[in-house]
Amino acid sequence: MKHAVISASGVSHSFDTGPTPVTVLRDIDVEVYAGELLMLVGPSGSGKTTLLHILGRLLSPSSGVVTLYGKNTQALGEEELAALRLKYFGFIFQAYNLFPVLTATENVMVMLDLLGVSREIARERARELLKSVGLGQRLDSFPSQLSSGQRQRVAIARALAGDPKIVMADEPTAALDAESGLRAIELLQMLAHQQERAVVIVTHDPRILQFGDRVIHLEDGQIAERLATPRAPSPSPLHAMGAL
Numbered sequence: 001m002k003h004a005v006i007s008a009s010g011v012s013h014s015f016d017t018g019p020t021p022v023t024v025l026r027d028i029d030v031e032v033y034a035g036e037l038l039m040l041v042g043p044s045g046s047g048k049t050t051l052l053h054i055l056g057r058l059l060s061p062s063s064g065v066v067t068l069y070g071k072n073t074q075a076l077g078e079e080e081l082a083a084l085r086l087k088y089f090g091f092i093f094q095a096y097n098l099f100p101v102l103t104a105t106e107n108v109m110v111m112l113d114l115l116g117v118s119r120e121i122a123r124e125r126a127r128e129l130l131k132s133v134g135l136g137q138r139l140d141s142f143p144s145q146l147s148s149g150q151r152q153r154v155a156i157a158r159a160l161a162g163d164p165k166i167v168m169a170d171e172p173t174a175a176l177d178a179e180s181g182l183r184a185i186e187l188l189q190m191l192a193h194q195q196e197r198a199v200v201i202v203t204h205d206p207r208i209l210q211f212g213d214r215v216i217h218l219e220d221g222q223i224a225e226r227l228a229t230p231r232a233p234s235p236s237p238l239h240a241m242g243a244l
């Protein structure tokens, strides 16, 4: 039987930052599995990013339970959660969050440094990761010298630095043209299908929906619909291009 990597049950969340609390998620049940690309879609404000943050344990839900490999994470303190995120998760955010004064290699090395990897080994590993996402020719480029698609691939390489079992991406193709978006989503699909990682993506982008093994629609903080799409049978064209 397939075991869930992440399981959220009865998750609700309210933000208490304004004069009145705003409930943004209501009684959500979601399971995430290794080897699948799960997409969270829905209108703006429906709670997709909030749910991604809760599944990634960047945010604790107001109520409900999130388990990681069967272990309840609710009682963990901030330090334990930070260690958990470092160990299991790779995050890719829309704005890339690359350091402008660091090269592509150095941007990936920052993550390895956090993981306690020595500088020399980190440099080697960062280069390997960048080559694996097709950036072997741009190792020493600064973010400003890269296209948006290349910057996104640096962000993907950095998210993979700790060899995470779970990769989470918020709008990974939103800022990309069609060709770069396709390459990015194929790369993320490869991480799920060929490397058995669990990949969770929040997206508005109709061009990439077909890549999801499952698509969960959120409407006003609730799950409106789950769709299963067939797994792509053919190997990624990125392989043929020698990018992976």
Ligand SMILES: Nc1ncnc2c1ncn2[C@@H]1O[C@H](COP(=O)(O)OP(=O)(O)OP(=O)(O)O)[C@@H](O)[C@H]1O
Pocket: 015, 016, 017, 018, 022, 024, 042, 043, 044, 045, 046, 047, 048, 049, 050, 051, 204
């Ligand atoms: N830190 C916060 N404090 C208060 N309200 C918040 C906070 N973060 C999000 N919200 C509110 O929660 C609701 C859901 O936001 P969320 O970002 O999860 O939606 P989304 O579906 O990802 O939207 P979009 O597609 O526009 O990014 C929105 O109404 C938003 O204004």
